[in-house]
Amino acid sequence: MEDDAVDTGVSVNSNGGETVAATEVATEISPEEVCVLIPTLNEAATIADVIEGFYDQGYTNVVVVDGDSSDGTREIAREHGAEVVVQSGDGKGQAVREALEYITVPYVVMLDGDGTYDPADADTMLEPLARGYEHVIGNRFADMDDDAMRALNGVGNRLINRAFGFVHGANYEDILSGYRAFTVDSFRRLSLDSDGFTIETELAVECVKHGVETTVVPISYSARPDESETNLHPVKDGGTILLALYSLAKINNPLFYFGSLGMAGIVSGGFIAVYVLWEWLRYQQGHEIMALVSAAAILLGVQLLMFGVLSDMLVTLHREQRRRLERIARNERDE
The missing domain is CATH 3.90.550.10 (Spore Coat Polysaccharide Biosynthesis Protein SpsA; Chain A)
Structure with a gap:
């Protein structure tokens, strides 16, 4: 060459x-x-x-x-x-x-x-x-x-x-x-x-x-x-x-992946919570099961969102470490 x-x-x-x-x-x-x-x-x-x-x-x-x-x-x-x-x-x-x-x-x-x-x-x-x-x-x-x-x-x-x-x-x-x-x-x-x-x-x-x-x-x-x-x-x-x-x-991109799932859980749980609150305020009719489902969805969504943030931090650290190792390897080859 x-x-x-x-x-x-x-x-x-x-x-x-x-x-x-x-x-x-x-x-x-x-x-x-x-x-x-x-x-x-x-x-x-x-x-x-x-x-x-x-x-x-x-x-x-x-x-x-x-x-x-x-x-x-x-x-x-x-x-x-x-x-x-x-x-x-x-x-x-x-x-x-x-x-x-x-x-x-x-x-x-x-x-x-x-x-x-x-x-x-x-x-x-x-x-x-x-x-x-x-x-x-x-x-x-x-x-x-x-x-x-x-x-x-x-x-x-x-x-x-x-x-x-x-x-x-x-x-x-x-x-x-x-x-x-x-x-x-x-x-x-x-x-x-x-x-x-x-x-x-x-x-x-x-x-x-x-x-x-x-x-x-x-x-x-x-x-x-x-x-x-x-x-x-x-x-x-x-x-x-x-x-x-x-x-x-x-x-x-774990922040996007788990974050999107988390936001879906939070939004869906929020809609259910709004419906339960509306029914209670307007008709004084409680929906205990739906309220539990809403709370569970919101809690799961928050946990997935937090997991996405932590995972993204780990991926970023892993990439930085990999770049350092690659730079060291290149320097050794050049020497």
């Missing part, structure tokens, strides 16, 4: 999504250091063009991890020179985790095999890694074909991105993008459990949680070819992703 010019970029840090200037000595990443990872499930109509597209860009280390396709995807991939791994489980998330066990090079470019992402954007995705970033997200909204995404999907994507920014405190612009580039070392620091389409969401949350230097670059996004069928169910998968965002806040 040869030294190049000093460059300046902007990354999103792990504390509230603030941007910080990052100046690194840029180095050139050779294609031999990169593995192109393509999770597939019944992508026979497009997988050949995707593989050949990366060959044209000089990237010949292509790994297709297949979820037991029934349309000949694996055979086509092998015919075009890709290494094919049949995943042992189900879902895109499990496929990605399993595939990383076979990768020995330091960098990975990951994308879907449906022909919507352009292999020509690979250099754009890798360039920030050469400047010291650890995870790169391709922003599909920067250059999207008019018919590449249905209106419902577009609204859902923007809603999810805003929810992510509000809950997890970072603006990654397009957290559901399937076009990623990352270092293998940074990936192995993440704690990933997702099996399905929520893998991109979990990757974004884990990058914030572990302070992985992440940046976003513009890419092109094309419409899926007519002969290729989508495996995505917008309403069902969108709801699953939103639920995952909220669930993952439990360990990444």
Whole structure:
């Protein structure tokens, strides 16, 4: 790898999504250091063009991890020179985790095999890694074909991105993008459990949680070819992703997670208390059971709110300690 010019970029840090200037000595990443990872499930109509597209860009280390396709995807991939791994489980998330066990090079470019992402954007995705970033997200909204995404999907994507920014405190612009580039070392620091389409969401949350230097670059996004069928169910998968965002806040933003539950308990208990008081003042009719339920809901809400505050303090202390240890480790490596 040869030294190049000093460059300046902007990354999103792990504390509230603030941007910080990052100046690194840029180095050139050779294609031999990169593995192109393509999770597939019944992508026979497009997988050949995707593989050949990366060959044209000089990237010949292509790994297709297949979820037991029934349309000949694996055979086509092998015919075009890709290494094919049949995943042992189900879902895109499990496929990605399993595939990383076979990768020995330091960098990975990951994308879907449906022909919507352009292999020509690979250099754009890798360039920030050469400047010291650890995870790169391709922003599909920067250059999207008019018919590449249905209106419902577009609204859902923007809603999810805003929810992510509000809950997890970072603006990654397009957290559901399937076009990623990352270092293998940074990936192995993440704690990933997702099996399905929520893998991109979990990757974004884990990058914030572990302070992985992440940046976003513009890419092109094309419409899926007519002969290729989508495996995505917008309403069902969108709801699953939103639920995952909220669930993952439990360990990444406990104040929001437990605080929201606590406020729900306090507000619901308050409404019941107001109803009980109104009934007593107007009709002199008591509702002892409802009064007990109201008190219990308010008490539980206050306890959850306090637990959220304490948990947030612990998470903050843990992050500070982790940063100190990372600084010490970097200093030791520099020495």
